[in-house]
Amino acid sequence: MTKITTLLFDLDGTLINTNELIISSFLHTLNHYFPEQFKREDVYAFMGPSLTETFTKLDEERAEEMMNHYRAFNIENHDALVTEFEGVFETIRTLKENGYKMAIVSTKLRDTVIKGLKLTNLYQFFDVIVGLDDVTHPKPDPEPLRKALEALGSKPEEAIMIGDNYHDIEGGQNTGTLTAGVAWSIKGREFLETFHPDYMLETMPDLLDILEIGETRK
Structure with a gap:
């Protein structure tokens, strides 16, 4: 070997x-664009792929906008939620x-x-x-x-x-x-x-x- x-x-x-940060960032974004359609456990499938891949599958036309929404929340809450x-x-x-x-x-x-x-x-x-x-x-x-x-x-x-x-x-x-x-x-x-x-x-x-x-x- x-x-x-x-x-x-x-x-x-x-x-x-970063699990809590990622989940919170996704829920913040998804609840904004798709109110009351996603629960916490639904987010697990989105963890791992790139944001581009995930949000394009959800809504190709608004993918860039959703990524910006996600990243703004993610950066703002980063230090408080990362352990x-x-x-x-x-x-x-x-x-x-x-x-x-x-x-x-x-x-x-x-x-x-x-x-x-x-x-x-x-x-x-x-x-x-x-x-x-x-x-x-x-x-x-x-x-x-x-x-x-x-x-x-x-x-x-x-x-x-x-x-x-x-x-x-x-x-x-x-x-x-x-x-x-x-x-x-x-x-x-x-x-x-x-x-x-x-x-x-x-x-x-x-x-x-x-x-x-x-x-x-x-």
């Missing part, structure tokens, strides 16, 4: 807990200290990715960020993962794509990386397992065990 040198991370729902997942900071710090190359590959706009990373003090650990506005085709298309790997000077077989949604797993599979799902995904472990990731993380420090990094849980 080729030695793993590179880790590609999704952001939302994987490294930072950290347990063990993430310590794990990412340990990976950095052990020389792993790391990138964020997200379907969010780059500036919003950076906002979340800075809020949770993770920005210092990532040399490469690939956001929605950096690519033509978002995950699960291999373009964003290939772009991140190229920037890091890594090959697909040296990397693991880690994420909470099928876009991450299929994106890794389409690119030729190993894949890891996170059991804390809002869609549930069972949902992710149907896409056959190579690994399933119960907590983020499990990644250290997979990579056989000894000194870990500080």
Whole structure:
């Protein structure tokens, strides 16, 4: 087996807990454009794909307007609703200290990715960020993962794509990386397992065990 040198991370729902922010942003927008038609659980299906994909399917003519409405609310409420997942900071710090190359590959706009990373003090650990506005085709298309790997000077077989949604797993599979799902995904472990990731993380420090990094849980 080729030695793993590179880790590609999704952001939302994987490294930072933006679930409440995303759900609230969707409900705020949907209730404005489609009053009383959507409940909280209806929003889960929209989490993962790009906003363009989601809102275009709902109403192609008003998609841009809805995205702007969503993003305005999202930015305004970002810092109040975003929280950290347990063990993430310590794990990412340990990976950095052990020389792993790391990138964020997200379907969010780059500036919003950076906002979340800075809020949770993770920005210092990532040399490469690939956001929605950096690519033509978002995950699960291999373009964003290939772009991140190229920037890091890594090959697909040296990397693991880690994420909470099928876009991450299929994106890794389409690119030729190993894949890891996170059991804390809002869609549930069972949902992710149907896409056959190579690994399933119960907590983020499990990644250290997979990579056989000894000194870990500080």
